[in-house]
Amino acid sequence: QKEVEQDPGPLSVPEGAIVSLNCTYSNSAFQYFMWYRQYSRKGPELLMYTYSSGNKEDGRFTAQVDKSSKYISLFIRDSQPSDSATYLCAMRTGANSKLTFGKGITLSVRP
Amino acid sequence: DGGITQSPKYLFRKEGQNVTLSCEQNLNHDAMYWYRQDPGQGLRLIYYSQIVNDFQKGDIAEGYSVSREKKESFPLTVTSAQKNPTAFYLCASSIDLGLRGTHNEQFFGPGTRLTVL
Numbered sequence: 001q002k003e004v005e006q007d008p009g010p011l012s013v014p015e016g017a018i019v020s021l022n023c024t025y026s027n028s029a030f031q032y033f034m035w036y037r038q039y040s041r042k043g044p045e046l047l048m049y050t051y052s053s054g055n056k057e058d059g060r061f062t063a064q065v066d067k068s069s070k071y072i073s074l075f076i077r078d079s080q081p082s083d084s085a086t087y088l089c090a091m092r093t094g095a096n097s098k099l100t101f102g103k104g105i106t107l108s109v110r111p
Numbered sequence: 112d113g114g115i116t117q118s119p120k121y122l123f124r125k126e127g128q129n130v131t132l133s134c135e136q137n138l139n140h141d142a143m144y145w146y147r148q149d150p151g152q153g154l155r156l157i158y159y160s161q162i163v164n165d166f167q168k169g170d171i172a173e174g175y176s177v178s179r180e181k182k183e184s185f186p187l188t189v190t191s192a193q194k195n196p197t198a199f200y201l202c203a204s205s206i207d208l209g210l211r212g213t214h215n216e217q218f219f220g221p222g223t224r225l226t227v228l
Contacts, residue, residue: 041222043219043222044201045219049216090153098156098159098169099156101153101155
């Protein structure tokens with residue numbers, strides 16, 4: 001079993017839809033959880049960061065962590081064509097900054 | 112402008128050749144990283160460096176080498192020993208390694224796409 005599993009996609013939704021992106025993990029030592037957005041042929045950029053369990057909201061984006069289920073989610077409300085990108089979940093333990101990434105899911109938002 | 116630059120953007124290599132990918136940052140970050148990304152794969156850590164003149168192997172270091180002679184620079188050499196080097200290579204940096212248990216964001220460069228002919 002891989003340490004981090006991410007829904008494979010690709011995912012295509014109409015503009016305005018609510019999008020749910022998910023990752024599961026097996027290492028209970030992970031404490032820091034991140035979502036990166038990567039546009040085609042570009043480097044990833046940090047979108048959301050959450051420490052431990054709970055929800056964090058930033059505009060149209062909500063990151064959710066459920067440590068008891070080892071499950072994290074990113075919700076995108078009122079999705080826009082500019083949200084079309086690959087989304088990577090990543091996580092790390094508290095000991096160092098070695099990030100473990102999911103494979104990424106490519107999202108396409110149709111106008 | 113502060114940030115991370117990588118060059119070249121595209122690189123072609125013949126089999127048996129060594130090539131060096133450049134990574135420069137002006138963010139005054141101590142820690143730097145090299146990742147490899149393959150289609151449908153997440154990022155995999157090749158090497159990382161906490162401080163000048165020090166670096167550690169990541170998960171897939173075989174066939175790669177690095178140096179860290181200056182704080183701003185962390186070049187990656189893909190050697191002929193790397194069996195499948197065609198990939199997208201990403202450099203990143205962060206303030207430090209987060210050894211104090213604090214989160215610190217990794218900032219990524221724009222990447223170099225390496226193709227072996």
